[in-house]
Amino acid sequence: METSFSNAQRAEVLTQALPYIKRYTGKVVVVKYGGNAMVNEQLKQQVMEDIVLLWLIGVKIVLVHGGGPEITELMDRLGKKPEFVDGLRVTDKETVDIVQMVLAGKVNKTLVNLLEMKGGKAIGLSGMDGRLIEAKVKDEKLGYVGEVTKIHIKPVTDLLNNGYIPVVSTVGCDKSGNAYNINGDTAAAHIAGALNAERLILMTDIAGILRDKNDPATLIPELTLPQADELRREGVISGGMIPKVDCCVTAIHAGVKNAVIMDGRVPHSILMELLTNEGAGTWIRGGQQ
Helix, strand or coil: CCCCCCHHHHHHHHHHHHHHHHHHCCCEEEEEECCHHHHCHHHHHHHHHHHHHHHHCCCEEEEEECCHHHHHHHHHHCCCCCCEECCEECECHHHHHHHHHHHHHHHHHHHHHHHHHCCCCEEEEECCHHHCEEEEECCHHHECEEEEEEECCHHHHHHHHCCCEEEEECEEECCCCCEEECCHHHHHHHHHHHCCCCEEEEEECCCCCECCCCCHHHECCEEEHHHHHHHHHHCCCCCCHHHHHHHHHHHHHCCCCEEEEEECCCCCHHHHHHHCCCCCCEEEECCCC
């Protein structure tokens, strides 16, 4: 697409981004990637470009990904019907094998390859590598759905310290060697906490926290933890947004400076969030900023 953007305007944009570049260079940012931004090929390319750009300016990016639609697609092809309880995938032994194949295999390596093609240096990990994500059974009725018990963060910090973008699939394990399907937002929150990350970004399929869930114009751009609690009591934060906010709160209590729930369907939303004054989505902050 042709643009009328002049070179002077391009230079001005870069200059305006400078304070934000200075703020995040050398800092850790954890991005949970999933939803529509993952299945839309054009958006996927743009997200990978954003991550490589941030890596090139010195941001220590960790990409944590899901892959629900791809898991469901393979289950369909194998004739296995997905079952959900309270929004969580019921995961029997056969399903956890499929989850492991899709997340740690196909999806993870596709994203690593894309980042490399865009000029980044990336290495893929599953939560089973180096026992990164240790887990236990969350609820017997869900089967092999895991609850995080411990994060062994060294595999991630080793990669960051050696200049790589770690790409983490959310399959965990226990001391007996059982594999578990771990909720991607939850895993990202625990990993961000273990890294004392500057920011956790949860990419979703809505604009952020809305005062009226049917009106994107009612986006709440910024919240403190007490304000988030109040909105939950009022019922403004409800349904599928509750676990996402819980993940942000978990991350902040674990040492993450702040967390953002944002619309992954918007092109270059990560860059807008980190490198502009406007930001994108709802920013939940902990402590003094």
